[in-house]
Amino acid sequence: MNPTDTASLLMRLSERDVAILESLRAHRLLTTVHIRRLHFAIGHATIPAASGATLRVLVRLESHNLVTRLARRIGGVRAGSSGICWQLGATGERLLRTMHGQKQRRRYIEPSLAFTAHTLAVAELAVRLAELRDRQTIEVISIQTEPSCWRSFVGPHGSLEWLKPDLYAVTASGDYEDHWFLEADLATEHPPVVVRKAKIYQRYAATGAHQARHGLFPAVVWIVPDTARQETLQAALSADSAIQHELFRVVTVEEFDQLIASGGPDPPTARG
Template sequence: MTRDNVADLLFQLSDRDRAVLESLRELRLMTTALLRRLHFIHHTEEAEEDGAKKHATEAAAAIAAMRVLGRLERRGLVARLTRRIGGVRAGSSGIVWQLGATGERLLRVIHGDPKRKRYLEPSRGFIDHTLAVAEIAVRLRELERGGVVELLALEAEPAAWRSFIAPHGARSWLKPDLFAITASGEFEDHWFIEVDRGTEHPSTVVRKAQVYERYAASGSHQAEHGLFPAVAWVVPSDDRKKALQAAFAAERRLTPERHQVVTEAEFNTLVVGDAVAQSSEIKAD
């Protein structure tokens, strides 16, 4: 795709079209429902911004979302997966979207990305996890839109990944699902977010938590930001929450206040709750 082709195509796309494509580039997979919540806003929500437009009713927003996605699909800018969330009963809301080949090439030229994506149907586990991460990212943007918090930064994989020198001298990687900075009043809170689907043994999750401890011990993040983020482990149920809390408590090498386990239903409260004001004050040992 030449720059002339890019310019011609961009001229034909609206701000909302571009915003939809950028969201899929950032979060990889999104359902129609998630894209609607970001870019096709029901009128009871806050003012339009970042390519989002308000609609008189939720039904009107849903119709507009499918109309736009259908147009982008016909041009190869987005593509739907074979599997949909919730089955046939979910209707268009459960369709899972990713960038199409043309959309991927367009954004690769715009952003200067060197690597070309291979288009294969992802596994069910990958789809479920990626959509769960997208749900949390959308919630953070909705909290910002509602004026509850200010979202100063939001990074998904691989932008959220951090490299550091481990104690043995080799380069290691921390690979959170999301990194976010939220602000409320004078307080600024930094977050690493891990979306857990309950598919791994708690001991495996503990090993992931130990990577955070090694990253904290390296001092890399503190040198740049002056603090180390809280690590939010978002789980699907109360039973899973209890299991991870017990596993973390049994591991003496973990810093207890650094790791906060919450259910999906509790995530928003964690971000905006009074206790959060203290979480960003965690320093490296």
């Protein structure tokens, strides 16, 4: 796509159209409901009216191959349009790649069910952060999605390691900034896997790289579907004497908004 084609296409798109494409670029997959909550929350008298407007815009973008829907609906056919899951279409991918000056093409294919579920769970956290911002509960200073939020570091034995959070966010409430590494947990990983990842966080914290840049180390939060999973992960982390418990939190999805709004309330390492 050359600059002339890009300029011509952009002239036919609204700011909201481009914002929807950018959201899909950042999160890879979004449901119709996610897109409604992100981009159609204002200006409609009812949720059904906003939902209708959302779907009309998405169908228009789809007709130009800017977005495409997955064959599988989240929640099955009975979920209706709210269960449609969207990703960038080929034209949308080329447009944004040209706008951002990138050459490497990202291929969008029909993802697996497990990838879809986890990607949407991470997107849900980002949407909740945006809603807290829009309600003026917090200020969202930055959000980094995968792979931008990944960190490489040299481990204690001199080998290169990677820390791969699902999401990194910096929020502010009152006089404080709060830094977060967020992990969307769907209760599909065995607890020892979570403990091993907690130890990767500890090894990264031990390098001091993040603290040198930001003056603190983020709170690491696993967001789980229910209290049973919460208790399971808390027990697994507590049972390992090598775990630095002040770094980690395990909360349910229902508790997530309150955690972010309150800024913790601890640990002190996550506040600046």
